[in-house]
Amino acid sequence: MHIIIHAIINFIFGLILNLNRLEIFALVIGGIIIDIDHIVYMVSRKIYTPKEMLKFHIQESKIMRPHFYFMHFIEPILLLMIIFYFVNILMFYFFLGFLFHWIFDAISYIYFYKSSWPWIKYYSLTKLLINYKKLS
Numbered sequence: 001m002h003i004i005i006h007a008i009i010n011f012i013f014g015l016i017l018n019l020n021r022l023e024i025f026a027l028v029i030g031g032i033i034i035d036i037d038h039i040v041y042m043v044s045r046k047i048y049t050p051k052e053m054l055k056f057h058i059q060e061s062k063i064m065r066p067h068f069y070f071m072h073f074i075e076p077i078l079l080l081m082i083i084f085y086f087v088n089i090l091m092f093y094f095f096l097g098f099l100f101h102w103i104f105d106a107i108s109y110i111y112f113y114k115s116s117w118p119w120i121k122y123y124s125l126t127k128l129l130i131n132y133k134k135l136s
């Protein structure tokens with residue numbers, strides 16, 4: 001899903017939840033920052049220039065091919081949300097932004113694949129570890 005759409009969705013949720021401006025800002029920024037792992041992934045595949053990155057991104061999102069995006073695992077997102085709920089409420093909203101992003105990514109994958117299996121191993125550490133155990 002496009003990053004701008006994620007930002008808009010998080011902004012709307014911020015309004016619905018009646019958050020203050022700073023909390024909405026944290027929610028929107030969280031929904032954007034999570035996708036930095038896409039750039040990390042591309043660099044790991046030796047894709048360096050913005051032009052090559054854009055080309056790769058367009059080509060991969062057309063076919064909705066998931067990759068190893070380390071910030072998209074649901075378990076650490078939930079854990080960080082729980083921790084920051086008690087420590088720093090702005091950081092809680094930042095990671096809530098991650099969660100909303102994750103949910104809407106998941107919805108678009110389920111809509112595209114009509115199933116969860118082709119992509120869930122990239123979005124859940126638990127599923128990744130289960131698969132890893134099966135392979136070894």
Ligand SMILES: [Zn+2]
Pocket residue numbers: 001034035072101105
């Ligand atoms: Zn994403």
